[in-house]
């Protein structure tokens with residue numbers, strides 16, 4: 006990488022690879038990877054996510070999940086106690102006991118994820134070994150997988166990356182040609198994309214993850230990956246290590262992103278341009294019309310994104326290029342250039358990118374800039390509102406369907422709503 | 433290792449955050465990984481705090497382990513001091529930091545800051561949130577008063593002539609149950625009695641206020657889960673007596689007045705005269721509750737089966753109100769606060785029920801299902817249980833959701849608190865009654881079968897099969913929502929319902945139907961009847977009476 010910088014090409018400016026980045030270290034106000042359980046368990050309908058951790062971990066997942074619709078949700082925490090730490094109880098035996106009794110109670114569960122946490126990692130409880138051990142007893146009825154969602158290793162959406170990566174070793178090998186869409190998508194979005202790929206003559210198409218943990222997609226040298234989420238870098242690297250190749254594209258947010266994303270697949274499948282245009286033109290038209298309603302409310306407004314979901318860069322691109330918002334600062338918990346190179350190229354050259362966080366200094370910058378809209382985590386939203394700053398909670402971006410043509414306006418509306426609300430209120 | 437699906441309490445450092453966030457001019461440096469910052473949202477979202485909790489997290493990462501995590505503590509302490517200029521600094525660790533043993537407290541103490549630095553050691557793997565709050569409050573008070581403790585045996589100076597008695601209100605916190613309004617209500621009550629409030633702590637207190645605690649004549653231990661430890665310490669070291677009565681409910685508020693009057697050495701008979709049981713009426717009492725309870729339209733509340741679960745303080749107080757002031761029948765009483773298990777066991781004896789001491793949500797759900805209550809008084813967890821079971825519910829204790837922090841003035845302590853309680857407990861029952869009327873008229877043409885009520889469990893019921901069929905089936909609903917009559921099922925060897933018997937059962941108002949069903953089945957079993965007919969139903973009715 007470093008000698009790239011020695012080549013004096015102006016092009017690299019436009020390709021975004023040397024956009025200056027403000028790197029910060031200090032307090033981070035970001036969830037840990039355990040949070041991913043909240044949407045992963047909705048997607049994988051036959052899976053149970055068992056955090057091996059502390060009461061803090063249980064409390065985090067419960068607080069992020071918000072409402073308790075389910076008496077027995079498909080997630081839970083095996084809480085370590087003094088006895089486990091003091092070695093009075095063998096933590097491995099205890100874990101086996103908890104897993105077996107859980108699975109006896111829940112016969113519908115086909116996949117059990119052992120999710121590592123900070124405490125389990127610090128005491129070096131080997132969950133991969135535990136999964137192997139349990140698989141010997143439980144396969145084929147239940148498959149046990151493990152990954153880390155710990156806050157010392159992962160931020161927020163990285164939990165999904167680690168969960169998906171845990172599947173890669175058990176994916177069957179295939180030489181058949183396929184398109185594999187990588188990243189958790191709401192079912193409704195998945196179905197839309199399926200229809201669109203079909204109309205474009207692209208197939209077979211598989212989605213990873215699918216709706217059931219049992220249905221593990223195959224992988225091989227003729228698999229081409231289309232990335233739906235920017236935070237699954239480790240998974241993508243593991244998939245490419247098994248021979249798959251990545252179709253470079255921005256992410257399918259907004260009309261521009263979605264079109265470029267579909268086009269990347271269409272090119273690979275040699276869909277004729279005429280067919281591509283015929284399929285996408287009406288979709289683009291409809292999405293543009295829907296976006297037009299919101300554009301006036303966002304155009305020219307100044308946006309500050311605190312690092313949180315890792316969606317910041319693609320969303321900033323959408324809001325800037327399609328909705329006309331001005332970017333004050335775009336923060337990201339970590340910058341995985343490989344995953345966002347196509348996106349960086351589309352950002353304005355003078356954008357302020359920041360990586361990592363020093364919360365207090367960043368809030369100072371927010372206060373100094375007084376943006377029209379600040380995207381931040383739940384803990385910061387009300388305090389910033391109280392300072393007179395409009396906010397959008399980033400967690401909603403992870404829980405709502407926002408990908409693709411038909412969600413583009415919904416995505417825009419998420420940013421319009423806090424602004425529109427302020428305009429209405431006269432109290 | 434303990435499998436937990438939902439937890440009543442957070443870890444102990446969240447309790448410490450409640451103390452720090454309640455106070456002014458205090459900052460808390462928490463050695464913790466980034467995910468632990470989720471706790472901020474409890475304060476800013478549930479309690480709608482308009483500022484961040486005064487907490488700085490070190491947010492150490494894996495790459496810091498085995499090297500610089502201790503430096504992170506020092507940096508965080510230095511920066512927090514510099515930026516926030518607190519008058520006292522708390523330093524503690526969350527579960528993960530406890531394992532890596534950086535001794536954050538000693539590190540911070542060694543930095544020679546010109547303010548009190550209070551190290552907190554809260555064992556995360558054995559203790560929980562309320563304990564953490566109590567311990568933190570106690571450490572703050574002890575640290576700030578250390579240099580004022582008189583030699584043992586020093587008599588308390590007598591109150592100056594002509595000075596009104598002074599009391600401290602101990603225990604209210606953010607994320608407590610209705611603390612904001614309870615404090616106001618109790619302050620009003622004390623003022624009426626001629627007692628001034630010296631310091632309210634931790635809610636709204638600064639370190640300077642804490643230093644003034646000994647200036648009061650006695651302490652009011654309002655929320656023992658948080659303040660009992662501190663109140664006892666003040667009693668031992670400063671000879672300050674403390675109240676024991678929790679002023680929740682009319683009777684308890686009267687007792688509280690008597691106790692306070694005695695501690696303050698004042699005469700409260702004028703206030704209490706209007707508050708005698710049976711005398712307190714619409715115009716005489718400070719509370720409307722006694723009259724509302726006696727007025728005839730409350731008759732239908734008589735003997736309602738109520739299941740109570742929450743923190744010990746609110747659960748025990750609620751049980752007394754339920755029995756003595758609402759005329760309910762207490763069919764279950766329990767707490768998740770193991771620290772106060774004994775108090776709850778003692779209270780349960782008054783109602784002839786076995787106390788349920790558990791923080792296992794599924795166990796609580798099972799106990800509620802088995803007790804077949806008509807009203808559940810609990811935490812937000814029990815609200816969900818009650819929804820699933822189709823039973824009316826009111827929230828009386830933390831943990832709470834955002835809707836349990838109302839905008840309006842709504843204390844639960846004192847006389848106004850009793851009014852609030854009357855309304856909030858009766859409301860869900862009235863809603864149930866309204867539904868019964870809907871049901872009665874459902875064959876009229878204006879009504880149709882799926883005219884279900886919006887506040888009852890229609891939604892939750894739909895979600896059921898997807899949730900956990902086995903668990904839900906185990907806990908059979910007592911009350912049935914309008915549109916979905918309860919199937920009458922028969923276990924092996926059990927009497928079965930004949931078709932006409934079942935049809936008749938469905939005509940019985942849903943809020944007594946569960947009881948009728950249970951009684952009839954018991955009657956049939958007792959008399960060795962295999963089939964339950966219409967006649968069996970009425971035989972049983974005559975046998976048991978209503």
Ligand code: SF4
Nearest residue numbers: 037062122123156467
């Ligand atoms: S940051 Fe670590 S300790 Fe905290 S909730 Fe996440 S995994 Fe658990």
Ligand code: SF4
Nearest residue numbers: 863866885886887888
């Ligand atoms: S839920 Fe429906 S029936 Fe009950 S009070 Fe509200 S509107 Fe009336």
